[in-house]
Amino acid sequence: MKIATWNINGVKARHDVLLAWLEEAAPDIACLQEIKSVDDAFPGTAFEELGYRVETHGQKGFNGVAILSKVPLDDVSRGLPGDETDTQARYIEATLAHEGRPLRVGCLYLPNGNPLGTEKFDYKLDWMARLERHARACLEREEAFLLLGDYNVIPEPRDARNPQNWTDDALFQPESRSAFRALTNLGLADAVRLANQDEAVFTFWDYQAGAWQKNNGIRIDHVLMSPEATDRLDGVGIDAHVRGWEKPSDHVPVWVTLAA
DNA sequence: ATGCCTTGTCGCACAAGA
Numbered sequence: 001m002k003i004a005t006w007n008i009n010g011v012k013a014r015h016d017v018l019l020a021w022l023e024e025a026a027p028d029i030a031c032l033q034e035i036k037s038v039d040d041a042f043p044g045t046a047f048e049e050l051g052y053r054v055e056t057h058g059q060k061g062f063n064g065v066a067i068l069s070k071v072p073l074d075d076v077s078r079g080l081p082g083d084e085t086d087t088q089a090r091y092i093e094a095t096l097a098h099e100g101r102p103l104r105v106g107c108l109y110l111p112n113g114n115p116l117g118t119e120k121f122d123y124k125l126d127w128m129a130r131l132e133r134h135a136r137a138c139l140e141r142e143e144a145f146l147l148l149g150d151y152n153v154i155p156e157p158r159d160a161r162n163p164q165n166w167t168d169d170a171l172f173q174p175e176s177r178s179a180f181r182a183l184t185n186l187g188l189a190d191a192v193r194l195a196n197q198d199e200a201v202f203t204f205w206d207y208q209a210g211a212w213q214k215n216n217g218i219r220i221d222h223v224l225m226s227p228e229a230t231d232r233l234d235g236v237g238i239d240a241h242v243r244g245w246e247k248p249s250d251h252v253p254v255w256v257t258l259a260a
Numbered sequence: 261a262t263g264c265c266t267t268g269t270c271g272c273a274c275a276a277g278a
Contacts, residue, residue: 009277010267034277036268061268062276112278152278171278206278207265218278250266250278 001098002026003105004255005148005221007033007204011042011066014249019046021242027255028070029096031107033150035064042066059089065107065149071096080108081137082130090127099260103229104138108149113170121170124152128179135183135224144229147188150251151222153180155190158199159219171220183224191223191256195236204251205243212243221254234259 004027008014011032022030030052035042037058044054051070057078058064067073073094080091093106108131113124131147138145154172157163166172184190192201202217211217225233235257242252 013267034267112276114276114278166278169278204278208278209264211264220278247266 001028001258002255003029003031003146003148003223003258004253005031005033005107005150005223006253007109007150007221007249007251009034009036009249009251011035011037013247015043015046017242017245017247017249019050020245021239021253022047022050022052022068025239025253025255029105030068030253031105031148032066032068033064033107033109034062035066036062037064055092055094057089057092059087063089063109065090065092065109067092067094067105067107069094069096080127080130081134083126086127098144098232098258102143103258104143104145106134106138106145106147106149108147108151110150110152112152113173113176116168116170116173121173124170125175125179128176132179132182132186135186135188139186139226142228143226144232145226146223146229146256147183148223148254150220151180152220153177153222154218154220155180155222159201161200161202161214161216161218166218171218187227188224189227189230189233191225191233191236192219192238192254194230194233201238202240203238203254207250221251223254223256225256229258232258232260
């Protein structure tokens with residue numbers, strides 16, 4: 001079973017590229033972020049014709065997440081628990097069956113947090129604290145689950161081509177990195193780092209200043225896995241070539257495959 | 261030091277992104 005995450009930066013602008021990637025990569029589950037669409041306006045027909053069910057949690061103009069799935073989804077839940085006043089659409093999760101056992105998939109778009117010294121950075125850290133509490137609750141069930149998406153965190157210096165350029169950025173603050181580390185310290189595995197310890201493993205390249213051509217990237221899209229899911233981990237990949245397609249997102253897909 | 265692009269918006273410039 002192949003499960004992927006991709007920040008597509010607008011589902012309407014990315015419709016054809018998303019369709020081409022789904023046909024090429026053929027994931028069973030695709031977790032999407034920044035759909036920038038309300039639920040009713042999500043252009044799902046072409047994806048449904050490929051065999052995907054579509055579950056969205058959208059809002060107008062910004063943010064928005066979705067799960068496309070070739071297998072049935074149960075208990076679809078929208079919004080990250082822990083703050084009923086949070087109106088930003090950044091989290092959706094659902095349960096599916098993998099080899100006869102439940103697998104919970106959480107699709108997340110973590111707040112960017114810039115600029116520093118504003119309520120936006122506080123919101124990022126509050127959101128990460130809620131995510132840790134949610135991860136703890138999920139772990140207590142001792143079942144397989146994935147928390148995957150755009151974390152907007154550069155975990156370590158080797159996860160940026162030019163880490164010195166990010167020292168004043170919310171993505172690379174000690175508080176952001178510590179909050180991400182709190183998740184891995186719970187026992188959640190960073191799938192890409194289980195498979196690949198190299199430098200220059202990136203998932204995002206800015207649209208500006210020829211970042212893609214210079215390979216001036218960062219690794220901010222992550223797949224975190226519970227121990228029960230890691231037991232079944234079979235493969236990990238980053239579809240970086242998609243960044244070179246016409247009209248690309250600035251992020252690329254990251255995926256894992258689970259064995260029986 | 262700043263902008264460099266891209267997307268969506270009750271557009272005709274701007275906010276937000278990272």
